[in-house]
Amino acid sequence: MDKVAYFISDAHLGIDPPGCLPNREEKLVELLRSWKGCASHVVIVGDLFEFWFEYRDYVSKNHLPLIRALADLVESGVSVHLFRGNHDFALGDFFEKSVGAHVHDNAILEIQGKRIYVAHGDGVIKSDWKYRLYRKILDCSFNRWLFRMFHPDWGMALARFVGRSSRKAGENKVIAIDEYLEWGNGVLREKACDICVHGHHHLAGIWNVENGVVASPGEWIKKFTVLQLENGELLLKNID
Secondary structure (H helix, E strand, C coil): CCCCEEECCCCEECCCCCCCCCCHHHHHHHHHCCCCCCEEEEEEECCEEECCEEECCCCCCHHHHHCCCCCCCCHCCCCCEEECCCCCCCCCHHHHHHHHHHEEEEEEEEEEEEEEEEEEECCCCCHHHHHHHHHHHHHHHHHHHEEEHCCCHHHHHHHHHHHHHHHHHEEEEEEEEEEEHHHHHHHHHHHHCCCCCCCCCCCEEEEEEEEEEEEEEECCCCCCCCCEECCEEEEECCHH
């Protein structure tokens, strides 16, 4: 029997927005540790952090237990994958070099005989054109260099302020789930995959489409939900 593959998304660790469940990061660390020995893959589908930026000699001390838990999984033989999201798109080589995890923008993973396309899902639908423009501005090499000139504490404070503002502006945004399913269905056809897993919109679900299955792990803020692949079957779990 194959070990289980787990998918989680959108934890946005580093902040406590209104209505969030308490001790989120500690509970996630406990969950990661519980998967040691029973998981084949742990896939984090973007926005693990509210913000992440890698300086030459700096890593946020606030997330050391989480980083240690991921490193322990890798050392135990679990294949750990981190996908860049719209909040932690600046993931560099720290997790690959120091933790042993695989870092991607998008990738096809072959697990339990299934071809699984994984991406965070930001900017993939037509109505996200404003975000795609905003991302190009933020992610250009000059702006990255300019941000690196800030003291890390100042940079983190600025990023949290921008994150709070964008979250408040998007509170009443209607999720265009049909557009995500259309995109996912197209990816399944184009990439010849069985499953498309993405996050970003924070809605947990498994949807059957013409060319396979589109699924989202949901979030780790107001609800603790996880996707798991066991014996080739995809299931959505609520974590108490």
